[in-house]
Every structure is written in C-alpha cells, then in structure tokens.
Amino acid sequence: MNTLSYDTSVSKVARIIETASDSTPIIVDLDETLFLRNSTQEYLDTLRPHILGYLLLALLNFLKPWNWLPGKIKGEVSRDWVKVFVATLLFPWTLILWEWRAKELAQAYGNTIMLDALTKNANSRVIVATQGFDFIVRPLCKHFPIEFNSVIACRFWQGAIDRQRGKYSLVSAFLTKDEVNRAIAITDSTDDNPLLASVATPCLVIWPEAKYVSALTNIYIPFLYLERAKRPGKQYFLRKIVYDDFTILILGLSWVNNQPLIHAIGMFFLLLSFWCIYELGYVENDIVAERFEKQPTLSATYQRYINRINVWQAWIWAVAFAVPGLIILELAKVISIDVSLASIISTLDLQTALINMVFWIGFLLVVRLTFFVYNYVDKQTRTWLHFVLQTYKSFGFLVVTKTNIIGSMLFVAQVVSVWIPYFVHRYTKSKWSEELPHEMLRVFLFGFLVIAITLGTQNVSILISWQTLVIFIWYAYRARHRLWKLAREIHPISQDMWDIKN
Structure with a gap:
C-alpha cells in the first residue's frame, strides 16, 4: 500500500496524465476536480421555482432528517443524498431542467488543464x-x-449506502484489484485516502479555479438581507417588523375596524x-457607505449577500404581497357572521x-424615492428625511385604510420616539443615545398626547377607551x-454622587 505523500502540483498532474501508458487506468474525481464546481450543489441550484427550492433546503437544514436514518448511514454522510432524494421527488421536473443545464455547466466549468491533458493521451483508459x-453526473460527463x-x-435509491461505503469501495466493485493497484488516481479530497493509498500513482491536488458554491445562494429572498447582512443575529424580522411595526399597525388601525x-x-x-421596498433603501444605504465613506460600518456578511439583491424581484414581491392584502381589507368591510360566502363575493368591491x-x-x-434622496444627501440633512421615513412606516398605511385620533397619537409617539435617538446620534458625538429608554419614551409621549387631546377636546372617552388602555398595557x-x-x-437626592464643579 502506498504510504508516500499524495500532494501534487497542477503541472505535475498534467504531465502524469499525458505520459500515462495505455494500460494504466486513470481514475478521475469529478467535483472540484474534472468539474470545477460541485455537481450536487449545481443540481440543487436548478430547483424551480427558486423560492420553493430555497425553502425546502432551508427546512431540510433545520430538521436534519439525515440524523434520523439508521445505523451507518445516519448523519452527515447521507446529508447530500437526503437533499437530492427529497428535492427530486418533490420537484421531478428538475430532471428535465438538469439535462438542459448540464451542457452549459460542463462547458463553463470543465477543467481545461485536465481535459487538454486527457485529450493528448487519447488512448488512455479514463474512469x-x-x-x-x-x-446528475452522467449528463455532465457526456458534454x-x-x-x-x-x-x-x-x-439514486441506494445513494446513502453508496456514500457510506466510500469511493474506494465503489471503484473496487468495478475494477479488479490489479487494475486499482496499477492506476493513477486524481482527487482533491482527503476523504479519498483509502483509494489514494491503493493506487500506483496517487495525486491529491487542489485546483485554484475550483470553487464550492452552495445551492441557491444567489437568489433574491425578501428580508434576507435585513436578517443576514444589515442586522445579522438580531432577528430583525421578528423583533422589528413583526413585534414592533405590526403591533403598532394592529393597535392603531385594525383595532378600530369592524x-x-x-x-x-x-x-x-x-x-x-x-x-420589500424599504429593504432596498437599506441595501442602497450600505452600497453608498461602501462607496463614499472612509470607514463604512458594514457587517461581515455584507459581501456575501449584496449580490443576491434584485430590484425588479423586490417590486414583484411587493405587488404579490399587496394584492391579497388589499383584497382582504375589502373583505373586512363586507364580511359578517350572518352573510353567506356568495353574498360576500358579490358584494366585494x-x-x-x-x-x-x-x-x-x-x-x-414615494417611499423608494425618499430613501434614495436620503441615501445620497449629506448626513446632517438625513436627520430630517429620517423623520419622514419613520412617518411612512405608520401614517403611510392610511392611503388604503383609516384610524382614529388615538391611533394617530400612537403613530406620533412611535415616530418621535424613533426619530429622537437618531437626531441625537447625528448632532452629538457621545453614544448616550444608545442607552436611551425608547420604550419609556413612547409611553410618556403617548400619554402626553392622549392627555393633551382629552383636555383640549373635553372628550374623556379618549382617555378611558379600551384602545388607549391596551396601548398603555402594551407599552x-x-x-x-x-x-x-x-x-x-x-x-x-442627598445620596447622589455630586461633581463639586457643577
């Protein structure tokens, strides 16, 4: 058994291939070797529709069903097989799409150095x-x-078993022991050490042009940039969009609806x-910062996700979300317990x-235009546009629905409580605004507005309404x-630590 170092240079591998005798089998790895990408990941990248494929892979990564398998096939060894198996069953048309795409990939990512060397040794036996x-592999190889x-x-069906056995076992089932012992083996993976140790000429080489690209990493997913690049690790969608913004809309708008x-x-x-559209403003903000600022504040994941943004797809998603939203708002106007479904549909405007x-x-x-201007003006001017942008997050929804005076006060409290820290941040050098109690500020602002309008209108019902009470409880x-x-x-006050100079 060969115990020498297997590390080989690219140029040496080419010479070994070109000078190999006709009787010497040349065993070539595919992924990141003959094919400068990973065939499994490229196949999964072919899943259509993209968004459903992405959600499936995300679900599989979360559930990790490969850990549910029995015996030796349990665990990471079966991960790719499970993904391919499930994806193919649920997206069977991928088999057709892959046949079309394989030719393009083979031409784009074939290892030209190795292919040229193999072509020069035309009589060699290449496996x-x-x-x-x-x-997945055969459509690539034929091109x-x-x-x-x-x-x-x-x-396909026994993929977990085959992967657990390893490449040496697969090769040994096809070639005789003598053929394996005389062979040249070329691979980039130390997982193939059993095979490398068994052949006459082992070549372990990392090809500079080879790259492992995970499937569906370049598709646009709404809010993914916010989660992974703009505010990584902060659960921005749940904490800010759902927990904060959505709650404000419920209390200020939905509460007063029938x-x-x-x-x-x-x-x-x-x-x-x-x-979907507001996120584009955040993306543009980072791009502008990278371009113009000497020390831009960008997350470590910025470069990884910036290329996934697609402006047109963002607008398509925005429209796709708006259509059911607006129809449901119209349903809310006509639906009631004693009205039949047919009547509701006929009454729907x-x-x-x-x-x-x-x-x-x-x-x-208008939101997009305002954010564009905000991103390209000086930072002091941004202070005032920031107030406008925050106003859009609540008052902007009044273009399609309505609120009452309490909801308006809630929106004012929301906007001002977010804007004041930003104002302080822009006009001071200290970082005390980071410690500003935003939630308490909202309570006091809302309370002040409620009391002021109650006194001004002499309408006590504003102060003692259930809506006001629930908002106070929530805050x-x-x-x-x-x-x-x-x-x-x-x-x-006597216990305060006083500065004698003050």
Missing part, C-alpha cells in the same frame, strides 16, 4: 469516480470534450409589501381594491425592564 449521483470509459457514481382580525391579516400582507392598489404602488414609489409591558430598573434606582 470518472465520484460520490456524486449517477443521474465534456472526451469520452470516458466508465462513470462510477452513487445510485373586523379587526381580518383587517390585521390584510395589514400584515401590506407590511410585507412595504418592507374589486374596483376600490384596484384603486387602492394604484394608491399603494404610488406610496411605495408598559415593552418597558417593564426599564420601569423596574427606574423604580429600583430611586433614591434621595
């Missing part, structure tokens, strides 16, 4: 041996500019539509929904830690 899958004597790969639950569902779709769609798209265009809950901290830190 492709891979732990990729047979139905390379040489003919292979054999293609050894994992089977069908609050149905109205809230419609508002959720519109919120998603809004953030689609013309109003269409008009609202025009207003909504117009509003989104108090959000500010509970700050309120408790404030209560614990109350002490006589």
Whole structure:
C-alpha cells in the first residue's frame, strides 16, 4: 500500500496524465476536480421555482432528517443524498431542467488543464469516480470534450449506502484489484485516502479555479438581507417588523375596524409589501457607505449577500404581497357572521381594491424615492428625511385604510420616539443615545398626547377607551425592564454622587 505523500502540483498532474501508458487506468474525481464546481450543489441550484427550492433546503437544514436514518448511514454522510432524494421527488421536473443545464455547466466549468491533458493521451483508459449521483453526473460527463470509459457514481435509491461505503469501495466493485493497484488516481479530497493509498500513482491536488458554491445562494429572498447582512443575529424580522411595526399597525388601525382580525391579516400582507421596498433603501444605504465613506460600518456578511439583491424581484414581491392584502381589507368591510360566502363575493368591491392598489404602488414609489434622496444627501440633512421615513412606516398605511385620533397619537409617539435617538446620534458625538429608554419614551409621549387631546377636546372617552388602555398595557409591558430598573434606582437626592464643579 502506498504510504508516500499524495500532494501534487497542477503541472505535475498534467504531465502524469499525458505520459500515462495505455494500460494504466486513470481514475478521475469529478467535483472540484474534472468539474470545477460541485455537481450536487449545481443540481440543487436548478430547483424551480427558486423560492420553493430555497425553502425546502432551508427546512431540510433545520430538521436534519439525515440524523434520523439508521445505523451507518445516519448523519452527515447521507446529508447530500437526503437533499437530492427529497428535492427530486418533490420537484421531478428538475430532471428535465438538469439535462438542459448540464451542457452549459460542463462547458463553463470543465477543467481545461485536465481535459487538454486527457485529450493528448487519447488512448488512455479514463474512469470518472465520484460520490456524486449517477443521474446528475452522467449528463455532465457526456458534454465534456472526451469520452470516458466508465462513470462510477452513487445510485439514486441506494445513494446513502453508496456514500457510506466510500469511493474506494465503489471503484473496487468495478475494477479488479490489479487494475486499482496499477492506476493513477486524481482527487482533491482527503476523504479519498483509502483509494489514494491503493493506487500506483496517487495525486491529491487542489485546483485554484475550483470553487464550492452552495445551492441557491444567489437568489433574491425578501428580508434576507435585513436578517443576514444589515442586522445579522438580531432577528430583525421578528423583533422589528413583526413585534414592533405590526403591533403598532394592529393597535392603531385594525383595532378600530369592524373586523379587526381580518383587517390585521390584510395589514400584515401590506407590511410585507412595504418592507420589500424599504429593504432596498437599506441595501442602497450600505452600497453608498461602501462607496463614499472612509470607514463604512458594514457587517461581515455584507459581501456575501449584496449580490443576491434584485430590484425588479423586490417590486414583484411587493405587488404579490399587496394584492391579497388589499383584497382582504375589502373583505373586512363586507364580511359578517350572518352573510353567506356568495353574498360576500358579490358584494366585494374589486374596483376600490384596484384603486387602492394604484394608491399603494404610488406610496411605495414615494417611499423608494425618499430613501434614495436620503441615501445620497449629506448626513446632517438625513436627520430630517429620517423623520419622514419613520412617518411612512405608520401614517403611510392610511392611503388604503383609516384610524382614529388615538391611533394617530400612537403613530406620533412611535415616530418621535424613533426619530429622537437618531437626531441625537447625528448632532452629538457621545453614544448616550444608545442607552436611551425608547420604550419609556413612547409611553410618556403617548400619554402626553392622549392627555393633551382629552383636555383640549373635553372628550374623556379618549382617555378611558379600551384602545388607549391596551396601548398603555402594551407599552408598559415593552418597558417593564426599564420601569423596574427606574423604580429600583430611586433614591434621595442627598445620596447622589455630586461633581463639586457643577
């Protein structure tokens, strides 16, 4: 058994191939070797529709069903097989799409150095041996500019077993022991050490042009940039968009509707539509920072996700979310317990929904234009445009629905409480704004506005309404830690640590 070092240079591998005798089998790995990409990942990248394929792979990565398998096939060894197996069963048309795409990939990512060397030694016996899958590998191999004597790969139904056995076992089942012992083996993976140790000429080489590219990493997914690049690790979608913005819309808009639950569902779709476009402003903000700032504040994942943004797809998603949202808002106007479904459908005013769609798209265009101007003006001027952008997040939804005076005060409190820290951040050098108790600020602002309007209008119902009470309870809950901290830190002024100079 060969115990020498297997590391080989690219130029030496080419010479070994060119000078190999006709009787010497040349065993060539496929992924990141003969094919400068990973065939399994490229196949999974062919899943259509993209978004459904991405969600399937994300679900599989979350559930990790390969860990449910029995015995030796349990675990990471079966991960790729499970993904390919499930994806092919659920997206069977991928087999047809792959046949079309394989030719393009083979021409784009074939290893020209190795292929040229194999072409020069036209009489050599070339065998492709891979732990990729047979139905994926063969369409690629038939489009390379040489003919292979054999293609050894994992089977579809028994793929987990084949991958667990390893490449040496696959090759040994096809070639005699003598043929293996005389062979040249070329691979980039130390997982193939059993095979390398068994052949006469082992070549372990990393090809500079080879790259492992995970499947579906360049597709546009709404809000993914916010989650992974703009605010990585902060659960921005749940904490900011759902927990904060959506709650404000429910309390300020859906609460006053005759069908609050149905109205809230419609508002959720519109919120998603809004953030599809608002996210583009964040993306543009980072691009501008990278271009003009000397020390831009960009996340470590910025470069990884910036190329996944597609402006047109963002608008398509925005419209796709807006359509059901606006229809549901119209349903909220006509639906009731004693009205039949047929009556609801006949009463539904689609013309109003269409008009609202025009207003909504117009509003989104204004949001996009404002954020564009914000990103390209000086930072001091941005302070005032920031206030406008925050206003859009709540008051902007009034283009398709309505609120009452309490909801308006809620929106004012929301906008001002977010804008003040930004204002301080822009006009001071200290970082005290990072410690500003935003939730408490909202409570005090909302309380002040409610009391002021109650006194001004002599309408006590504003102060004692259920809507006002629930908003106060919600804000108090959000500010509970700050309120408790404030209560614990109350002490006589005589106990303060005074600066004698003041």
